[in-house]
Amino acid sequence: MAFYRKNIGGLHQAMRIALGAAVAGAALIYLAGTVAWLVALGGAGFALTGLVGYCPMCAMAGIGRGDMS
Numbered sequence: 001m002a003f004y005r006k007n008i009g010g011l012h013q014a015m016r017i018a019l020g021a022a023v024a025g026a027a028l029i030y031l032a033g034t035v036a037w038l039v040a041l042g043g044a045g046f047a048l049t050g051l052v053g054y055c056p057m058c059a060m061a062g063i064g065r066g067d068m069s
Contacts, residue, residue: 021047
């Protein structure tokens with residue numbers, strides 16, 4: 001068992017993956033220098049939470065699915 005429990009649903013996961021990948025790609029295309037890499041890293045992190053199915057900020061705020069296997 002993992003150290004976390006999934007707290008976001010399938011549609012929310014798909015939205016996070018798509019939006020995170022879009023932000024990361026746009027940052028690398030349209031921005032330059034260090035800022036591009038920092039924004040791309042943020043987008044990749046957002047997409048990663050979608051892949052894993054766990055949102056730390058949602059968990060801290062008490063938002064999410066209740067008992068999900």
